[in-house]
Amino acid sequence: MKAVVYKGPYSVAVEDVPDPKIEAPTDAIIKVTTTNICGSDLHMYEGRTAVEEGKILGHENMGIVEEVGQAVTWFRPGDRVSVPFNVACGTCRNCTHGWTSFCLRTNPAEGVDGAAYGYAQMGPYDGGQAEYLQVPFADFNLLRLPEGDEHEQDFTTLSDIFPTGYHGADMAGVRPGDTVAVFGAGPVGLLAAHSARLRGAAEVFSVDREPDRLALAEQFDAVPVNIADGDPAEQIMAATRGRGADCGIEAVGYQAHDRDGNEHPEMVLDWLVASVRSTGGIGVVGVYVPQDPGAATEPAKEGRIGFNFGKLFQKGQHLGTGQCPVKRYSEQLRDLIIEGRATPSKIISHELPLTEAPGAYEKFDTRADGYTKVILHPAA
Numbered sequence: 338m339k340a341v342v343y344k345g346p347y348s349v350a351v352e353d354v355p356d357p358k359i360e361a362p363t364d365a366i367i368k369v370t371t372t373n374i375c376g377s378d379l380h381m382y383e384g385r386t387a388v389e390e391g392k393i394l395g396h397e398n399m400g401i402v403e404e405v406g407q408a409v410t411w412f413r414p415g416d417r418v419s420v421p422f423n424v425a426c427g428t429c430r431n432c433t434h435g436w437t438s439f440c441l442r443t444n445p446a447e448g449v450d451g452a453a454y455g456y457a458q459m460g461p462y463d464g465g466q467a468e469y470l471q472v473p474f475a476d477f478n479l480l481r482l483p484e485g486d487e488h489e490q491d492f493t494t495l496s497d498i499f500p501t502g503y504h505g506a507d508m509a510g511v512r513p514g515d516t517v518a519v520f521g522a523g524p525v526g527l528l529a530a531h532s533a534r535l536r537g538a539a540e541v542f543s544v545d546r547e548p549d550r551l552a553l554a555e556q557f558d559a560v561p562v563n564i565a566d567g568d569p570a571e572q573i574m575a576a577t578r579g580r581g582a583d584c585g586i587e588a589v590g591y592q593a594h595d596r597d598g599n600e601h602p603e604m605v606l607d608w609l610v611a612s613v614r615s616t617g618g619i620g621v622v623g624v625y626v627p628q629d630p631g632a633a634t635e636p637a638k639e640g641r642i643g644f645n646f647g648k649l650f651q652k653g654q655h656l657g658t659g660q661c662p663v664k665r666y667s668e669q670l671r672d673l674i675i676e677g678r679a680t681p682s683k684i685i686s687h688e689l690p691l692t693e694a695p696g697a698y699e700k701f702d703t704r705a706d707g708y709t710k711v712i713l714h715p716a717a
């Protein structure tokens with residue numbers, strides 16, 4: 338089959354690789370209909386992870402069940418499914434408590450709980466930027482979708498970015514009537530803004546430096562805040578008459594840039610502490626890593642990010658972090674899509690055949706030509 342493989346920093350290629358097979362009786366093979374490129378893939382693309390050359394990328398996958406192992410009872414060939422990016426066993430302590438993003442069984446790397454498809458240090462699983470994908474513990478992991486091809490562009494956000502945005506809002510504790518500050522207007526930040534609205538937020542601010550992304554934020558009823566216009570925390574304090582936002586969401590991650598393009602991993606955390614009111618909640622879904630050889634400062638190479646923890650304590654704020662347990666939210670978000678209440682597909686900027694992945698990675702990485710979210714179709 339054809340698959341997108343990592344070749345080294347700033348290089349991916351579409352290559353012929355062996356078809357995946359049923360290995361365990363709990364496996365399924367999915368014929369991938371749509372697979373997305375994610376901001377998280379860029380951490381690998383830019384050489385900022387330990388991902389090995391030859392890894393098949395892609396953790397945002399959906400498709401049609403092609404084949405199931407003997408022990409799979411809930412799914413049959415022909416079923417249309419979304420595949421959460423978490424590879425979870427369903428029976429360990431964390432899985433049974435709903436924390437599929439911290440499964441204790443699926444990642445063999447010592448000291449790392451939680452696994453994913455096609456990702457650095459997230460286990461040996463191949464990604465789905467390919468014609469077929471092997472899904473372990475298929476009965477537990479797969480999410481059933483309605484037959485046909487309706488809502489494909491909306492459903493393709495269910496494997497990661499829509500639940501992840503919702504997780505940010507959940508960890509921040511967004512309630513009806515709240516004012517919410519979302520940092521980052523990439524796909525995750527935009528869908529965090531959408532999620533905040535779905536949870537009844539009265540006002541949402543969306544902070545970024547890319548005008549095309551801020552324009553998209555307005556389509557999700559968020560007030561755009563451009564960091565080029567000055568300190569965004571001050572802009573939010575002014576707009577809330579000095580009160581600050583009730584909740585904040587971090588959807589940028591450790592590669593946060595200032596308006597001149599210099600990297601500051603602590604910058605967005607500081608802005609959140611400054612712009613969220615005392616006792617408010619902050620949900621961090623932007624990725625931070627314990628090892629980053631490419632970091633700008635020595636401490637950051639060891640994951641030590643010096644943000645204003647003293648102020649966070651003084652303000653009595655609380656902070657949630659980590660990878661999203663997709664399964665906790667994806668069923669309900671699917672039904673909001675079906676009922677026409679949620680329209681996450683508004684973020685999709687480009688729809689391309691899998692063979693065009695290398696150019697798409699390059700343009701998405703440089704944020705060129707309005708590349709906000711690329712979805713790939715292996716069969717196209």
Ligand SMILES: NC(=O)c1ccc[n+]([C@@H]2O[C@H](COP(=O)([O-])OP(=O)(O)OC[C@H]3O[C@@H](n4cnc5c(N)ncnc54)[C@H](O)[C@@H]3O)[C@@H](O)[C@H]2O)c1
Nearest residue numbers: 376377521523524525545589590593594622623624660661
């Ligand atoms: N926790 C999870 O489960 C999970 C899942 C998916 C993605 N992520 C992470 O979420 C983050 C966002 O993902 P994405 O796909 O939207 O990525 P993206 O790279 O498309 O978006 C990041 C956005 O942040 C903006 N930005 C950069 N510096 C900024 C600053 N100082 N202030 C405000 N905005 C700034 C960029 O212009 C960009 O629009 C990434 O770190 C990604 O790895 C986490």
Ligand SMILES: [Zn+2]
Nearest residue numbers: 375377397497
């Ligand atoms: Zn993703």
Ligand SMILES: [Zn+2]
Nearest residue numbers: 426429432440
């Ligand atoms: Zn588990």
